[in-house]
Amino acid sequence: MKPAPFELHACRSLPEAIALLAAGDGMAKAAGGTQSLGPMLNLRLAQPAQLVDVSRVEALRGFALQGETLRIGAGVTHARIEDGQLPEITRGLLPAVAGGIAYRAVRNRGTLGGSLAHADPAADWVSTMTLLDATLVLLGPVGERRLRAGAFFLGPFTTALREDELLVAIEIRRFSPRARWAYRKACRKPGEFAQAIAAVWTDSTHGSARVVLGALGGMPHVIEGQGALELLRTDAGLERALDDAGLVEAYERQLHATMLRRALADLDASE
Numbered sequence: 001m002k003p004a005p006f007e008l009h010a011c012r013s014l015p016e017a018i019a020l021l022a023a024g025d026g027m028a029k030a031a032g033g034t035q036s037l038g039p040m041l042n043l044r045l046a047q048p049a050q051l052v053d054v055s056r057v058e059a060l061r062g063f064a065l066q067g068e069t070l071r072i073g074a075g076v077t078h079a080r081i082e083d084g085q086l087p088e089i090t091r092g093l094l095p096a097v098a099g100g101i102a103y104r105a106v107r108n109r110g111t112l113g114g115s116l117a118h119a120d121p122a123a124d125w126v127s128t129m130t131l132l133d134a135t136l137v138l139l140g141p142v143g144e145r146r147l148r149a150g151a152f153f154l155g156p157f158t159t160a161l162r163e164d165e166l167l168v169a170i171e172i173r174r175f176s177p178r179a180r181w182a183y184r185k186a187c188r189k190p191g192e193f194a195q196a197i198a199a200v201w202t203d204s205t206h207g208s209a210r211v212v213l214g215a216l217g218g219m220p221h222v223i224e225g226q227g228a229l230e231l232l233r234t235d236a237g238l239e240r241a242l243d244d245a246g247l248v249e250a251y252e253r254q255l256h257a258t259m260l261r262r263a264l265a266d267l268d269a270s271e
């Protein structure tokens with residue numbers, strides 16, 4: 001199938017893009033790398049009257065380390081993160097996740113912001129930014145809003161973004177030297193979306209821990225605290241977590257349990 005007709009606006013600035021989205025009255029849609037939007041247009045699952053292409057907006061393509069916080073422009077591609085072009089503040093987590101997304105042709109065009117705005121529950125950045133408790137910066141005609149990842153994702157393919165807003169940046173905090181992480185996903189074949197994701201982050205400086213189960217029917221399931229993490233090492237604790245994540249099918253439970261056990265083993269091995 002071919003897309004329904006639309007007007008294409010190749011924007012060069014944020015004010016121009018925001019003005020076009022606001023004028024579109026709900027019929028204008030931002031376009032990043034078009035890796036998800038393209039197929040949706042072709043299948044006519046999305047039929048915007050106007051496409052607001054933000055892929056050439058410089059303000060979305062930069063990044064800056066401000067004290068202990070890294071601000072990443074929403075238009076930064078997976079490939080640039082994979083290639084280590086950003087300051088390394090996550091002890092290798094971001095490049096490792098980026099390098100596991102799809103294949104290089106998709107990573108060359110697909111963007112961090114596009115992936116988060118698309119909010120596919122199986123997307124790697126959705127689980128990762130939830131794990132990192134990242135702050136998402138939204139810009140609209142009335143100004144900026146800042147939301148934690150947990151508040152940004154409202155459900156599968158549903159976010160708190162308003163029709164006239166752009167996701168402009170993602171902010172993450174620098175890992176302490178004692179922070180550790182593990183990230184595991186199960187895919188049918190390399191380059192495919194995950195069927196199960198388990199991500200773990202701990203920081204013994206503060207005794208903090210967070211575990212994310214992703215690629216669920218809904219948005220990622222978060223488990224917080226060192227005690228809760230230790231419970232996951234027991235059969236009963238693991239089964240309880242799978243229940244809480246809404247996993248019913250034996251095959252899906254098995255996949256998620258295996259990813260979680262492997263992630264915990266990776267975490268222990270990284271000590």
Ligand SMILES: Cc1cc2nc3c(=O)[nH]c(=O)nc-3n(C[C@H](O)[C@H](O)[C@H](O)COP(=O)(O)OP(=O)(O)OC[C@H]3O[C@@H](n4cnc5c(N)ncnc54)[C@H](O)[C@@H]3O)c2cc1C
Pocket residue numbers: 029030031032033034035036037038054074075100101102103106109110111112113114115117118122123124125161165166167168191192193194
């Ligand atoms: C073959 C294939 C395999 C893939 N495998 C994986 C995988 O294994 N893991 C994974 O995580 N992803 C995977 N993806 C998805 C890929 O990561 C996309 O890059 C990503 O989902 C969307 O990014 P994009 O920049 O292309 O956004 P687009 O496709 O341009 O847009 C997606 C959505 O986000 C909106 N949007 C885009 N930018 C903004 C913005 N700045 N502000 C507000 N809204 C915005 C658009 O309006 C649209 O609704 C795969 C894609 C393909 C085609």
